[in-house]
Amino acid sequence: MSDSKFQNDVPLDIARWGMPSRLDVTIKKDTDDLFEDSKMLVNIGPTHPAMHGAFRCMAKLNGEVIEKSYCEFGYTHRAKEKLGENRTYHQFVVYTDRLNYCSALINNVTYAMSVERMMGIEVPERTIWIRMICAEISRVIDHLICVGINAVDLGAFSYFTYGYQQRERAYTLIEKLCGARLTTSYTRIGGLMSDAPEGWEKEVKDWVKETRAVLAEMDKLLTENRIWLNRTKDVAVFNKEQCLQYGFTGPNARAAGINIDLRRDQPCMFYDKVDFEVPVAQVGDVFDRYYVRLEEIKQSLNIITQCADRMKPGPIWSEDKRTRIPDKDVVYNTMEGLIHHFKFFMNGFNVPKGEAYTAFEAANGELGFYIVSKGGPMAHRMRIRSPSFWHYQGLDPMIKGEYIGDLVAALGSINVIAGELDR
Amino acid sequence: MDIRKPVATIYGYFQDKFSPTWNEQILKLRESYGEAIELVVMPMESNIDMPTLTVKKEKIHEFLSDLKNNYQYSFLTDFTATDEKDDEEFEKTNHRFQLVFHLFNTETKARIRVKVKLSENESIATFIDLWIGANWAEREIFDMFGIQFEGHPDLRRILMDMRWEGHPLRKDYPLRGYQIFLTPEPLDPELLK
Numbered sequence: 121m122s123d124s125k126f127q128n129d130v131p132l133d134i135a136r137w138g139m140p141s142r143l144d145v146t147i148k149k150d151t152d153d154l155f156e157d158s159k160m161l162v163n164i165g166p167t168h169p170a171m172h173g174a175f176r177c178m179a180k181l182n183g184e185v186i187e188k189s190y191c192e193f194g195y196t197h198r199a200k201e202k203l204g205e206n207r208t209y210h211q212f213v214v215y216t217d218r219l220n221y222c223s224a225l226i227n228n229v230t231y232a233m234s235v236e237r238m239m240g241i242e243v244p245e246r247t248i249w250i251r252m253i254c255a256e257i258s259r260v261i262d263h264l265i266c267v268g269i270n271a272v273d274l275g276a277f278s279y280f281t282y283g284y285q286q287r288e289r290a291y292t293l294i295e296k297l298c299g300a301r302l303t304t305s306y307t308r309i310g311g312l313m314s315d316a317p318e319g320w321e322k323e324v325k326d327w328v329k330e331t332r333a334v335l336a337e338m339d340k341l342l343t344e345n346r347i348w349l350n351r352t353k354d355v356a357v358f359n360k361e362q363c364l365q366y367g368f369t370g371p372n373a374r375a376a377g378i379n380i381d382l383r384r385d386q387p388c389m390f391y392d393k394v395d396f397e398v399p400v401a402q403v404g405d406v407f408d409r410y411y412v413r414l415e416e417i418k419q420s421l422n423i424i425t426q427c428a429d430r431m432k433p434g435p436i437w438s439e440d441k442r443t444r445i446p447d448k449d450v451v452y453n454t455m456e457g458l459i460h461h462f463k464f465f466m467n468g469f470n471v472p473k474g475e476a477y478t479a480f481e482a483a484n485g486e487l488g489f490y491i492v493s494k495g496g497p498m499a500h501r502m503r504i505r506s507p508s509f510w511h512y513q514g515l516d517p518m519i520k521g522e523y524i525g526d527l528v529a530a531l532g533s534i535n536v537i538a539g540e541l542d543r
Numbered sequence: 544m545d546i547r548k549p550v551a552t553i554y555g556y557f558q559d560k561f562s563p564t565w566n567e568q569i570l571k572l573r574e575s576y577g578e579a580i581e582l583v584v585m586p587m588e589s590n591i592d593m594p595t596l597t598v599k600k601e602k603i604h605e606f607l608s609d610l611k612n613n614y615q616y617s618f619l620t621d622f623t624a625t626d627e628k629d630d631e632e633f634e635k636t637n638h639r640f641q642l643v644f645h646l647f648n649t650e651t652k653a654r655i656r657v658k659v660k661l662s663e664n665e666s667i668a669t670f671i672d673l674w675i676g677a678n679w680a681e682r683e684i685f686d687m688f689g690i691q692f693e694g695h696p697d698l699r700r701i702l703m704d705m706r707w708e709g710h711p712l713r714k715d716y717p718l719r720g721y722q723i724f725l726t727p728e729p730l731d732p733e734l735l736k
Binding site: 192194197199201202203206237364365366385386474488501503509510514542543 | 592620621656
């Protein structure tokens with residue numbers, strides 16, 4: 121392996137931020153490795169606490185340095201794409217929760233959006249604001265988990281507990297919306313499962329205020345910690361060109377300087393009506409991926425406040441009758457309602473012939489649903505473009521030439537979620 | 544009802560913004576490729592979201608590298624396949640599978656879809672020379688549909704067990720086609736050489 125990236129004349133901080141940071145960080149590679157020529161195979165996973173799910177990494181080590189590795193996965197494969205072809209569009213909503221289970225609501229929202237788009241359904245304004253808040257709360261949860269677990273893997277446990285508390289409170293907010301904490305299934309095609317309860321906006325705003333304070337504390341606790349910087353800076357670098365080649369999206373790509381955020385560049389819902397910034401770093405190492413996520417949480421909190429301010433009471437269901445689930449009092453008290461209910465849940469609704477690829481900036485990157493419809497209540501092809509699949513592919517080249525201890529840091533920083541990876 | 548309505552902007556869809564460039568690019572592509580482009584479906588004509596070009600198999604590599612290098616569609620968003628076994632055209636043309644590329648222009652943020660038709664036992668040269676990231680996507684397509692990619696360095700199953708028989712996303716594979724293995728998947732030591 122070459123040490124060229126550590127012998128750069130420009131100090132790392134200046135290369136990254138354009139200015140010197142408050143700490144002088146120099147990284148030295150250990151040149152007196154006693155086990156230089158001893159080759160060794162190390163198997164991590166499929167069930168290993170540092171692997172964040174069931175996947176496996178075999179590494180061939182030279183001393184402590186990874187010479188070659190390959191990744192195996194598929195242990196949580198649940199045939200979602202096959203199920204998408206054999207379930208009605210309404211029935212598929214529950215399967216989307218189990219994609220990225222750290223941010224189930226984003227998957228729900230994206231799926232609902234992609235089917236509505238194929239049917240040409242317009243959802244009311246209130247629904248869109250609620251969906252945006254849901255997506256951003258999920259993003260905050262996902263990023264808190266990612267940076268928290270990444271820190272736990274590298275030994276900073278208390279940092280994780282700060283984030284975890286806010287995550288629990290966020291789940292309580294979600295619970296008030298739909299009764300579930302993790303597998304939400306909150307959206308419906310053309311609407312939502314239920315309206316937000318009264319005073320929910322205010323609770324969200326309180327939570328945002330708390331989270332901002334906690335985030336400042338977290339930032340102080342870890343970001344300039346010397347051990348943390350030594351473990352993360354210039355570790356597992358994945359540069360811009362590699363990111364483009366490997367199909368990296370989301371925070372992982374933005375950490376390497378790819379300035380793309382689908383919320384800004386291809387605004388769906390009302391993202392063009394809210395103000396937010398897209399944090400972009402330059403180097404693409406573990407620290408950048410961590411810091412981009414931390415900054416993104418702040419931007420998400422800004423978006424949540426703006427959405428909560430603009431939310432007004434109103435209907436949550438689209439006026440389109442095709443996808444409207446009949447109200448329960450109609451179902452229980454009238455025969456027509458009961459028939460309608462039965463037909464809706466047994467036969468589903470028809471989506472016109474066509475095909476569409478709908479992408480949304482999920483917490484990990486671009487989550488896309490490519491739906492091919494040939495008419496009828498079930499899709500002809502339900503392709504899920506999950507960001508983790510493309511990110512996990514980049515792990516092998518990313519950890520090549522790094523220490524075995526940094527594998528855990530690299531894996532935690534790209535935030536691969538097994539549910540989304542295997543589908 | 545179709546997706547051309549202005550409501551589509553809620554779903555991040557900017558057909559009006561991109562259609563002049565799309566028209567221009569497709570005109571240019573048609574000039575240089577002529578017959579090799581079998582079919583062009585524009586979003587204005589049909590219920591789809593972006594221009595879909597079906598290209599002949601012989602020209603597809605050249606076509607995609609042209610799109611990548613000269614038209615800035617440099618980002619491979621998604622690479623997948625569909626099984627058209629139940630389609631009416633299948634009986635006429637015997638083209639069972641379609642490979643579907645979703646390309647993304649990182650400068651203008653436009654998207655384009657490219658398709659190649661393949662018959663059942665036909666193989667196609669790998670696309671790794673264009674995008675390294677196509678590696679696993681091709682493995683997944685091989686796993687799910689059984690399409691062979693020539694020149695792929697490591698064409699193994701990716702999601703299913705190595706000992707699995709059949710290709711699950713084919714339309715003739717049953718939904719509950721369980722196969723149960725009592726021992727864990729064997730590991731190939733050759734992979735680390």
